[in-house]
Amino acid sequence: MQKTASPKTYRVKSFGCQMNVYDGERMAEMLAEKGITEAPEGEDADLVVLNTCHIREKAAEKVYSDIGRLTKGKTQKKAPMIAVAGCVAQAEGEEIMARAPAVSMVVGPQAYHRLPGMIDDAVAGKRSTDTDMPADAKFAALPKRRKSAPSAFLTIQEGCDKFCTYCVVPYTRGAEISRPYSALVDEAKKLVEAGAKEITLLGQNVSAWTGEDDRGRKLGMAGLIRELAKDPDLKRIRYTTSHPADMDDELIDTHGEVGKLMPYLHLPVQSGNDRVLKAMNRSHTAESYLHLLERFRAARPDLALSGDFIVGFPGETDAEFEDTLKVVDQVRYAQAYSFKYSPRPGTPAATMENQIEPQVMDERLQRLQAALRRDQQAFNEASIGKTCEVLVERRGKLDGQWLGKSPWLQSVHFTGDADIGDLIEVKLIQAGQNSLAGEIVA
Ligand code: 5AD
Ligand code: SF4
DSSP: OOOOOOOOEEEEEEOSSHHHHHHHHHHHHHHHHTTOEEOOTTSOOSEEEEEEOOSSSSHHHHHHHHHHHHHTTSSSSSOOEEEEEHHHHHHHHHHHHHHOTTEEEEEOTTOGGGHHHHHHHHHTTOOEEEOOOOSHHHHHTOOOOOOOOSEEEEEOEEOOSOOOTTOOHHHHTOSOEEOOHHHHHHHHHHHHHTTOSEEEEEOTTGGGOEEEOTTSOEEEHHHHHHHHTTOTTOOEEEEEOOOGGGOOHHHHHHHHHOTTBOSEEEOOOBOSOHHHHHHTTOSOOHHHHHHHHHHHHHHSTTOEEEEEEEEOOTTOOHHHHHHHHHHHHHHOOSEEEEEEOOOOTTSGGGGOSOOOOHHHHHHHHHHHHHHHHHHHHHHHHHTTTOEEEEEEEEEOSSTTEEEEEOTTOOEEEEESSOOTTOEEEEEEEEEOSSEEEEEEOO
């Protein structure tokens, strides 16, 4: 590779989950510390970071087509220096280097603190790959926060030891690690000082977080939430994503006792059929999942529930799929994510027999999504007439209009006297499937 000029501007494109959004923001901060500034919207960037996701579908192909578009002048006039980051980089880094000469560096999700050095290498004409796994180093190397949106992410845990048979995460993000308590308390404080009113604790298995407080006492995520809630300037706490196996009594109690912990729980079930759940290596049954939700609802009766579903797992019969619809009917989710099963190379399910035909998956997904849409609409309609606080996140399209989130994570729009970061008392007056209209309570 030839020597090249140091990049002056960057663009980070993040795909996939919120953990990637968090990582993308941190990479952007590192680049800013290095004196590289974000390219204005619509203008060429000297350096483009593709922060990729590997969870479903043709992830790698998408990366190659993005690279092609960048080098062939389709995305921007001049071809940039290209870095491939994220989970595709982790899973297929060497292949990317071999197949795509336009890529200057490949950096896995646990190694992005090395990005600044890799850019220096690229400027000197050297391509580099780093897909080392331990995540602690990257957190230790985090730059300082300058400003924060009203709603901020904080990664507290990474990786997964659950090994659901369809899932690539244990291979791309590695084993579970918990970031130290003191580092998290410190980062949360900085986020709040930088303007955050709400913090969402992130992790692939967020409620598996463990740590020790200053006096050496062992803590779970509930303990961390209780500590963070003591900051008077932090108004809201959320967390995502949890596995049913890691939800303990203390966390359930915390939902009832800590008002700042928002009444919302994202708890993936994946399937409503016990044979499928076993084949997925999920450690819960449909009944144990439903029972768990009942306990959460008993602690916090207005809890909004969200979930993840996979249709068409290898061998799933029509009757087994119907069991998933039954769980949906019982839970009445406020919102949910649903996917067609996608074989991930290297996972046990990818080589299972009886892979399901695409048309069957399509049909099941449509039926499931119709049920989920029905429940989401019903949940939103049931909110009409309620008064709640809305955290204002940005301006709306109309003059004087604001967009924000209700405690139940619904998008709410209203007009009137407000500003970004305000918590405004709003009465919900109209419901659509994806958002609600409100009016400020005088
Ligand atoms: N195919 C389809 N969906 C998947 N998910 C994870 N792996 C796969 C896969 N191979 C879904 C699960 C998970 C969410 C983040 O993505 O529902 O909870
Ligand atoms: Fe993947 Fe299962 Fe771990 Fe979630 S719990 S990240 S679905 S292996």
